[in-house]
Amino acid sequence: MSKKQAICPGSFDPITFGHMDIISRGANVFDEVIIVVANNESKDSLFTVKERMDLISKATKDIPNVKIDACNGLLIDYVRTTGAKVILRGLRAVSDFEYEMQITSINRKLDESVETFFVMTNNQYSFLSSSIVKEVAKYHSPVSDLVPPVVEAALKEKFSK
Numbered sequence: 117m118s119k120k121q122a123i124c125p126g127s128f129d130p131i132t133f134g135h136m137d138i139i140s141r142g143a144n145v146f147d148e149v150i151i152v153v154a155n156n157e158s159k160d161s162l163f164t165v166k167e168r169m170d171l172i173s174k175a176t177k178d179i180p181n182v183k184i185d186a187c188n189g190l191l192i193d194y195v196r197t198t199g200a201k202v203i204l205r206g207l208r209a210v211s212d213f214e215y216e217m218q219i220t221s222i223n224r225k226l227d228e229s230v231e232t233f234f235v236m237t238n239n240q241y242s243f244l245s246s247s248i249v250k251e252v253a254k255y256h257s258p259v260s261d262l263v264p265p266v267v268e269a270a271l272k273e274k275f276s277k
């Protein structure tokens with residue numbers, strides 16, 4: 117039987133405990149979760165794609181069935197190259213719903229055979245986003261409850277310059 121893979125796409129700028137919650141829930145259900153860092157040029161990012169992949173790799177080192185990759189173009193084209201049939205996304209609050217519905221609809225239009233699965237995050241992370249983390253870290257406030265230690269160290273380094 118072929119492996120059930122799920123593609124977990126996002127900016128991950130940087131990875132937070134919210135992302136990790138979704139990834140580990142996904143890893144409990146699917147044979148393999150491929151975390152895909154989207155190289156979205158219209159978004160200003162703090163970390164390069166390579167830095168983001170490196171942080172994800174360190175943060176998820178204890179989850180054996182996780183792989184990390186990057187994607188430049190349309191996500192659905194990337195998904196097709198892997199042969200995976202599932203996109204995994206997280207939902208925090210109602211505010212995520214409209215945006216997620218838009219992307220899911222367009223992805224479905226582009227490829228009917230790929231299904232998007234949503235996982236609801238643990239309540240304690242429903243306010244958490246990479247943007248909030250960057251805002252807090254920028255003013256040198258502690259982010260140890262929000263991101264793994266490697267990410268905290270990388271943020272410190274970025275904002276010390």
Ligand code: ADP
Nearest residue numbers: 125126127128134135205206207208237241244
């Ligand atoms: P994007 O720019 O594609 O929204 P993000 O890195 O912000 O990328 O998010 C990637 C995925 O992780 C999305 O499905 C998003 O809803 C989910 N996510 C982000 N933060 C959290 C969180 N705190 N709890 C649950 N899911 C989250």
